[in-house]
Amino acid sequence: MGADASDLSLVRRVQRGDKGAFDALVLKYQHKLVKLVMRYVRNPAEAEDIAQEAFIKAYRALPQFRGDSAFYTWLYRIAINTAKNAVVSRDRSPIEYSIDRSNEESYEMQGRMKDSETPEALVLTDEIRSIVNAAIDALPEDLRTAIVLRELEGLSYEEIAAAMDCPVGTVRSRIFRAREAIDRRLREVFEGGLGRTEELG
Amino acid sequence: MNEELDSQLSAMFDDELASGECELLARRLSRDADLKARWERYAVIAAAIRAERGVRLNARVARRVSVIVGSEPEFAGLAAPRRAPRRWARPAAGAAVAAGVAAVSILWLRGQAPPTTVSVAPPLAAVATVRVTTPAVAPAPSPRPGGSDSYVVPPAARGAAAVVPATELANYVVAHSMFSPPMARRNLLSSFMTSEPGEAGAIPVSTNGAQDPPRDAQSNPQ
Numbered sequence: 001m002g003a004d005a006s007d008l009s010l011v012r013r014v015q016r017g018d019k020g021a022f023d024a025l026v027l028k029y030q031h032k033l034v035k036l037v038m039r040y041v042r043n044p045a046e047a048e049d050i051a052q053e054a055f056i057k058a059y060r061a062l063p064q065f066r067g068d069s070a071f072y073t074w075l076y077r078i079a080i081n082t083a084k085n086a087v088v089s090r091d092r093s094p095i096e097y098s099i100d101r102s103n104e105e106s107y108e109m110q111g112r113m114k115d116s117e118t119p120e121a122l123v124l125t126d127e128i129r130s131i132v133n134a135a136i137d138a139l140p141e142d143l144r145t146a147i148v149l150r151e152l153e154g155l156s157y158e159e160i161a162a163a164m165d166c167p168v169g170t171v172r173s174r175i176f177r178a179r180e181a182i183d184r185r186l187r188e189v190f191e192g193g194l195g196r197t198e199e200l201g
Numbered sequence: 202m203n204e205e206l207d208s209q210l211s212a213m214f215d216d217e218l219a220s221g222e223c224e225l226l227a228r229r230l231s232r233d234a235d236l237k238a239r240w241e242r243y244a245v246i247a248a249a250i251r252a253e254r255g256v257r258l259n260a261r262v263a264r265r266v267s268v269i270v271g272s273e274p275e276f277a278g279l280a281a282p283r284r285a286p287r288r289w290a291r292p293a294a295g296a297a298v299a300a301g302v303a304a305v306s307i308l309w310l311r312g313q314a315p316p317t318t319v320s321v322a323p324p325l326a327a328v329a330t331v332r333v334t335t336p337a338v339a340p341a342p343s344p345r346p347g348g349s350d351s352y353v354v355p356p357a358a359r360g361a362a363a364v365v366p367a368t369e370l371a372n373y374v375v376a377h378s379m380f381s382p383p384m385a386r387r388n389l390l391s392s393f394m395t396s397e398p399g400e401a402g403a404i405p406v407s408t409n410g411a412q413d414p415p416r417d418a419q420s421n422p423q
Contacts, residue, residue: 024237172208176207183239187242
């Protein structure tokens with residue numbers, strides 16, 4: 001079990017030219033990065049723009065990433081610097097996180113970016129959160145404890161196993177089953193829409 | 202969807218999957234849309250549990266980044282320079298090794314013979330031998346009255362294969378010229394020509410493979 005082995009295997013794939021592996025890294029860390037950037041900017045839409053820029057910078061710098069530190073640590077530093085620079089330049093002039101305007105698809109996507117700023121999008125977030133919370137409440141005690149210790153407390157499987165006095169394999173199974181139960185609820189509500197971002201909103 | 206695969210995906214999401222399994226699953230994850238959608242939902246669930254205030258769970262960051270990254274140049278071209286030096290370095294290294302072996306062989310061949318040719322006088326042989334054994338510090342030994350151990354090289358060695366003809370060495374260098382740089386080859390050949398003792402047609406060589414000073418020795422009448 002190597003810490004960061006998961007990220008590193010994805011990073012190595014990206015370095016070999018597999019862009020799809022970078023999607024997985026972005027999907028995994030986008031929320032954490034937006035939350036991090038929101039220490040510097042209060043506007044969620046602006047935070048998402050900065051997080052996006054940080055991801056793009058990270059992608060371009062990825063050939064130089066040697067894995068000396070964890071990928072998220074490296075990404076964290078890029079995001080912090082990007083956010084600081086954005087705050088400084090915002091004070092001087094309006095920030096423009098423009099995607100290449102010669103690219104029609106990207107330009108069209110910029111228009112769709114506004115969708116996420118609508119009240120509906122905010123309502124959707126609240127709805128997802130309440131569904132997840134309800135699903136967690138409905139979980140058996142052992143599954144709920146395992147998933148909460150993992151996601152809320154950030155404990156490793158080994159630490160959870162020690163806390164719950166059970167084998168690591170059991171922890172892995174409990175966390176997986178908890179996720180599946182929550183995911184099932186989400187899919188029931190959104191009819192398979194969640195997780196397919198193009199259908200969201 | 203295979204439950205074992207999903208279980209692995211869940212463990213991989215938590216960085217709790219063995220690296221070997223991660224490699225295999227990472228490949229599949231980057232290509233399989235269903236698996237990627239599940240991966241994203243795991244991330245949404247994690248963010249929802251952490252109740253990250255202000256963070257929108259339907260953020261479009263990933264989608265936007267994916268579109269931009271899709272238009273970026275491939276990394277394969279950027280990663281190539283790491284391997285590029287090997288293409289030219291391999292034959293160059295081979296040539297360097299071959300040239301080195303040739304040079305060592307020449308020096309070794311020269312070192313197999315006694316310090317002087319038959320025509321060289323004994324005092325000259327003594328000077329050459331001393332230079333090799335104690336290069337800078339030791340003074341040239343003066344012949345002892347007994348005369349039996351006034352030199353280091355045993356008499357038997359002096360008699361065997363005393364010389365290496367310059368022409369053979371020149372042929373050797375020419376034969377191996379493809380492995381040595383032109384400048385070094387030219388220097389060696391010119392060295393043979395200038396060091397050739399004329400009528401003898403041979404180069405004096407020392408016993409220890411160190412460089413002989415034949416011209417110095419010959420020009421120094423003693």
